[in-house]
Amino acid sequence: MAGNSCTVKVKIDNVKKIYDGRNGEVVALNGVSFDIMENEFVCVVGPSGCGKSTLLNIIAGLGNPTSGKVYVDNKEVVGTGIERGVVFQQYALFPWLTVRKNVEFGLKLKKLKKQEITEITNRYLDMVDLREFAESYPKELSGGMKQRVAIARAYAVNPEVLLLDEPFGALDAQTRTQLQSELLETWEKEKKTCFFITHDVDEAIILSQRVVIMSARPGRVKEIVDVNIPYPRTQETKMTKEFLDLKNYIWSQVYQEYLEVRK
Numbered sequence: 001m002a003g004n005s006c007t008v009k010v011k012i013d014n015v016k017k018i019y020d021g022r023n024g025e026v027v028a029l030n031g032v033s034f035d036i037m038e039n040e041f042v043c044v045v046g047p048s049g050c051g052k053s054t055l056l057n058i059i060a061g062l063g064n065p066t067s068g069k070v071y072v073d074n075k076e077v078v079g080t081g082i083e084r085g086v087v088f089q090q091y092a093l094f095p096w097l098t099v100r101k102n103v104e105f106g107l108k109l110k111k112l113k114k115q116e117i118t119e120i121t122n123r124y125l126d127m128v129d130l131r132e133f134a135e136s137y138p139k140e141l142s143g144g145m146k147q148r149v150a151i152a153r154a155y156a157v158n159p160e161v162l163l164l165d166e167p168f169g170a171l172d173a174q175t176r177t178q179l180q181s182e183l184l185e186t187w188e189k190e191k192k193t194c195f196f197i198t199h200d201v202d203e204a205i206i207l208s209q210r211v212v213i214m215s216a217r218p219g220r221v222k223e224i225v226d227v228n229i230p231y232p233r234t235q236e237t238k239m240t241k242e243f244l245d246l247k248n249y250i251w252s253q254v255y256q257e258y259l260e261v262r263k
């Protein structure tokens with residue numbers, strides 16, 4: 001087992017999702033089952049349309065499975081919850097709020113004292129190196145900076161599970177690499193259970209302890225690959241034979257599924 005703990009944090013149990021599409025039913029997920037251990041970092045890869053975001057939304061409680069269940073800490077997920085934080089690709093910041101107020105938002109919902117809110121916000125603004133932009137508005141920030149705010153906001157409320165849907169997908173390669181390193185550092189300092197969707201096999205391997213490869217739609221688990229590369233991982237890790245072997249293997253598995261989609 002690749003997780004840090006033997007405790008199951010998230011249990012995905014035989015999840016099926018059927019959408020009523022414009023041209024009839026779309027079976028997005030079929031019989032998806034796997035566990036994510038406490039503090040484990042799991043990445044999910046698979047061809048476009050295989051149901052990755054659908055699965056994340058179900059874990060987040062933003063959508064219901066047609067059948068099957070998801071449990072967090074043995075409790076069935078029914079709707080959103082403060083113990084699950086979500087970071088989307090498109091930042092999802094409130095444009096009318098400053099950076100500071102965006103990060104404070106969830107803390108205010110938790111009804112913390114003003115001083116505590118300020119301390120926590122400053123801590124996470126420092127973590128993502130954005131304290132000097134605290135009074136800026138999202139439109140004044142680059143894409144990478146906006147995504148740092150989204151990550152700070154998600155971490156600030158201290159969720160037990162972080163669900164990240166291609167959070168770096170819209171960023172240029174350098175910013176993406178930088179944010180991967182920052183996320184890795186943060187995860188090593190403040191371990192959380194992370195479920196991270198990406199199309200980038202390098203990103204999946206550098207971040208995670210296990211990579212879940214999904215099959216072409218209807219999405220199923222094709223294979224779960226252990227990434228037994230020790231932490232701390234750096235960008236140099238991407239040059240090691242271990243990394244490159246895993247990359248070739250996972251990439252070929254995903255490519256097979258991509259060919260299925262094109263058939």
Ligand SMILES: Nc1ncnc2c1ncn2[C@@H]1O[C@H](COP(=O)(O)OP(=O)(O)OP(=O)(O)O)[C@@H](O)[C@H]1O
Binds near residue numbers: 019022026046047050
């Ligand atoms: N609200 C919806 N109504 C109908 N069909 C939907 C809906 N949402 C998603 N789908 C369909 O379900 C399938 C899975 O979509 P989903 O977005 O979960 O895939 P994905 O793996 O995240 O894709 P991508 O990698 O391109 O983001 C797709 O065929 C999609 O068209």
